[in-house]
Amino acid sequence: MQLVVALDLPSAEENLALAESLKDQDIWLKVGFRTYIRDGKSFITSLKAINPDFKIFLDLKLYDIPNTMADAAEEIAKLDVDMFNIHASAGAVAMQTVMDRLAHLEKRPLVLAVTALTSFDEESFRMIYEKGIDEKAEQFARMSYENGLDGVVCSTFESRAIKDATSSSFLTLSPGIRPFGEDAGDQQRVATLELAAKEGVDFPVVGRPVYRSEDPRAKVAEILRVMAAL
Numbered sequence: 001m002q003l004v005v006a007l008d009l010p011s012a013e014e015n016l017a018l019a020e021s022l023k024d025q026d027i028w029l030k031v032g033f034r035t036y037i038r039d040g041k042s043f044i045t046s047l048k049a050i051n052p053d054f055k056i057f058l059d060l061k062l063y064d065i066p067n068t069m070a071d072a073a074e075e076i077a078k079l080d081v082d083m084f085n086i087h088a089s090a091g092a093v094a095m096q097t098v099m100d101r102l103a104h105l106e107k108r109p110l111v112l113a114v115t116a117l118t119s120f121d122e123e124s125f126r127m128i129y130e131k132g133i134d135e136k137a138e139q140f141a142r143m144s145y146e147n148g149l150d151g152v153v154c155s156t157f158e159s160r161a162i163k164d165a166t167s168s169s170f171l172t173l174s175p176g177i178r179p180f181g182e183d184a185g186d187q188q189r190v191a192t193l194e195l196a197a198k199e200g201v202d203f204p205v206v207g208r209p210v211y212r213s214e215d216p217r218a219k220v221a222e223i224l225r226v227m228a229a230l
Contacts, residue, residue: 006207156191
């Protein structure tokens with residue numbers, strides 16, 4: 001597993017201070033929708049200036065017509081980020097179009113597809129997709145795998161079934177990780193590090209338990225120690 005720390009604080013200054021405190025840790029950093037809309041490309045540059053070895057996951061969840069998604073993906077690839085995501089709901093043609101657009105690059109970012117947002121519970125998910133989370137997440141994952149994506153964003157609870165349905169090397173990134181049983185907040189399907197390891201999650205994402213900690217650096221160090229022992 002590779003730890004992803006979410007930079008979801010209210011300002012660029014706070015997020016950069018958090019990154020600075022973690023600059024000697026072997027981690028990924030997640031730059032989300034609000035942060036990128038507010039702080040833009042220069043924020044990515046600032047993170048790389050703190051530590052050029054930081055791996056950046058740009059979490060924008062692209063969802064539009066296929067060509068527009070491919071245009072956006074091509075621009076994202078110019079940002080020197082290491083991974084980004086699209087919505088699986090955009091469909092197979094969109095997936096193919098995005099991957100075809102990136103195929104000429106000597107080094108492209110990893111591309112993941114969002115299956116079911118971890119804020120959904122079973123009832124609210126069925127209202128939109130008319131299928132259960134497990135069934136639909138696996139369907140989206142198969143589609144993503146067949147169209148050349150590198151993996152999916154899913155909850156810990158779908159990770160093992162998705163790998164069984166695709167490949168053990170097909171990546172799963174799981175938000176809503178509460179390393180030591182912290183409060184779930186607005187997430188419905190949260191999990192511990194132990195469960196994430198058991199279910200084969202490649203990228204556990206931790207946000208609030210780190211940035212709301214009195215000592216984020218110590219918290220991350222503790223998480224990495226636990227991960228190394230799993």
